[in-house]
Amino acid sequence: xxxxxxxxxxxxxxxxxPNPESMVDLVRExxxxxxxxxxxxxxxxxxxxxxxxxxxxxxxxxxLSGSGKSTLIRHFNRIIEPTAxxxxxxxxxxxxxxxxxxxxxxxx
Numbered sequence: 021x022x023x024x025x026x027x028x029x030x031x032x033x034x035x036x037x038p039n040p041e042s043m044v045d046l047v048r049e050x051x052x053x054x055x056x057x058x059x060x061x062x063x064x065x066x067x068x069x070x071x072x073x074x075x076x077x078x079x080x081x082x083x084l085s086g087s088g089k090s091t092l093i094r095h096f097n098r099i100i101e102p103t104a105x106x107x108x109x110x111x112x113x114x115x116x117x118x119x120x121x122x123x124x125x126x127x128x
Contacts, residue, residue, distance in 0.1 A: 037062030
Protein backbone atom coordinates (compact mmCIF):
# COMPACT_ATOMS: atom_id res chain seq x y z
CA UNK A 21 0.00 0.00 0.00
CA UNK A 22 1.11 3.51 -0.66
CA UNK A 23 1.03 6.37 1.80
CA UNK A 24 -1.97 8.13 0.27
CA UNK A 25 -4.41 5.20 0.70
CA UNK A 26 -7.18 6.44 2.99
CA UNK A 27 -9.63 3.52 2.90
CA UNK A 28 -8.71 -0.08 2.15
CA UNK A 29 -10.83 -3.22 2.16
CA UNK A 30 -9.64 -6.80 1.75
CA UNK A 31 -11.83 -9.86 1.36
CA UNK A 32 -14.94 -7.96 2.47
CA UNK A 33 -18.14 -10.03 2.63
CA UNK A 34 -21.59 -9.16 3.88
CA UNK A 35 -24.18 -11.90 4.12
CA UNK A 36 -27.59 -11.21 5.61
CA UNK A 37 -29.48 -13.99 7.38
CA PRO A 38 -29.76 -15.97 10.60
CA ASN A 39 -26.23 -17.47 10.50
CA PRO A 40 -24.13 -15.49 8.01
CA GLU A 41 -20.69 -16.55 9.25
CA SER A 42 -21.45 -20.17 8.35
CA MET A 43 -22.25 -19.15 4.76
CA VAL A 44 -18.95 -17.42 3.93
CA ASP A 45 -17.12 -20.62 2.98
CA LEU A 46 -19.99 -21.67 0.68
CA VAL A 47 -19.75 -18.35 -1.14
CA ARG A 48 -15.96 -18.57 -1.32
CA GLU A 49 -16.35 -22.02 -2.87
CA UNK A 50 -18.52 -20.55 -5.61
CA UNK A 51 -22.12 -20.62 -4.39
CA UNK A 52 -24.00 -17.82 -6.10
CA UNK A 53 -26.50 -15.32 -4.79
CA UNK A 54 -29.57 -17.20 -6.04
CA UNK A 55 -28.52 -20.57 -4.60
CA UNK A 56 -27.55 -19.00 -1.29
CA UNK A 57 -31.02 -17.53 -0.93
CA UNK A 58 -32.93 -20.56 -2.23
CA UNK A 59 -31.03 -23.28 -0.36
CA UNK A 60 -30.00 -21.47 2.82
CA UNK A 61 -32.25 -18.42 3.23
CA UNK A 62 -29.35 -15.94 3.25
CA UNK A 63 -28.79 -12.89 1.06
CA UNK A 64 -25.36 -12.08 -0.37
CA UNK A 65 -24.77 -8.34 -0.03
CA UNK A 66 -21.03 -8.08 -0.74
CA UNK A 67 -18.66 -10.68 -2.12
CA UNK A 68 -14.86 -10.44 -1.77
CA UNK A 69 -14.53 -6.66 -2.10
CA UNK A 70 -10.91 -5.52 -2.38
CA UNK A 71 -10.25 -1.83 -2.98
CA UNK A 72 -8.00 1.07 -2.12
CA UNK A 73 -9.36 4.60 -2.06
CA UNK A 74 -6.60 7.17 -2.29
CA UNK A 75 -6.57 10.63 -0.72
CA UNK A 76 -5.99 12.24 -4.10
CA UNK A 77 -8.38 11.94 -6.99
CA UNK A 78 -11.98 10.85 -7.19
CA UNK A 79 -13.32 7.36 -6.48
CA UNK A 80 -16.74 6.40 -7.84
CA UNK A 81 -18.86 3.50 -6.62
CA UNK A 82 -21.51 2.78 -9.21
CA UNK A 83 -23.76 -0.07 -10.19
CA LEU A 84 -27.30 -1.20 -10.70
CA SER A 85 -29.97 -0.90 -8.05
CA GLY A 86 -29.44 -3.64 -5.47
CA SER A 87 -25.80 -4.25 -6.39
CA GLY A 88 -24.42 -3.34 -2.94
CA LYS A 89 -23.24 0.28 -3.30
CA SER A 90 -24.95 1.56 -0.15
CA THR A 91 -24.10 -1.61 1.74
CA LEU A 92 -20.41 -1.08 0.94
CA ILE A 93 -20.39 2.59 1.91
CA ARG A 94 -22.15 1.86 5.22
CA HIS A 95 -19.26 -0.46 6.11
CA PHE A 96 -16.80 2.46 6.04
CA ASN A 97 -18.20 3.85 9.30
CA ARG A 98 -19.52 0.52 10.59
CA ILE A 99 -23.18 1.34 10.32
CA ILE A 100 -23.19 -2.18 8.88
CA GLU A 101 -20.76 -4.76 10.25
CA PRO A 102 -19.02 -7.08 7.77
CA THR A 103 -19.46 -10.82 7.89
CA ALA A 104 -15.80 -11.32 6.94
CA UNK A 105 -12.82 -9.30 5.76
CA UNK A 106 -10.98 -6.17 6.84
CA UNK A 107 -11.47 -2.42 6.61
CA UNK A 108 -8.66 0.03 7.24
CA UNK A 109 -8.91 3.80 7.36
CA UNK A 110 -5.62 5.67 7.42
CA UNK A 111 -3.87 2.36 8.10
CA UNK A 112 -5.97 1.52 11.17
CA UNK A 113 -8.24 -1.51 11.33
CA UNK A 114 -11.61 0.01 12.20
CA UNK A 115 -13.10 -3.39 13.05
CA UNK A 116 -11.15 -3.26 16.29
CA UNK A 117 -12.40 0.19 17.28
CA UNK A 118 -14.19 0.55 20.59
CA UNK A 119 -17.27 2.78 20.93
CA UNK A 120 -15.24 5.93 21.62
CA UNK A 121 -12.93 5.40 18.63
CA UNK A 122 -15.90 4.63 16.42
CA UNK A 123 -17.71 7.78 17.57
CA UNK A 124 -14.61 9.85 16.76
CA UNK A 125 -14.28 8.23 13.32
CA UNK A 126 -17.89 9.09 12.52
CA UNK A 127 -17.44 12.68 13.69
CA UNK A 128 -14.55 13.37 11.35
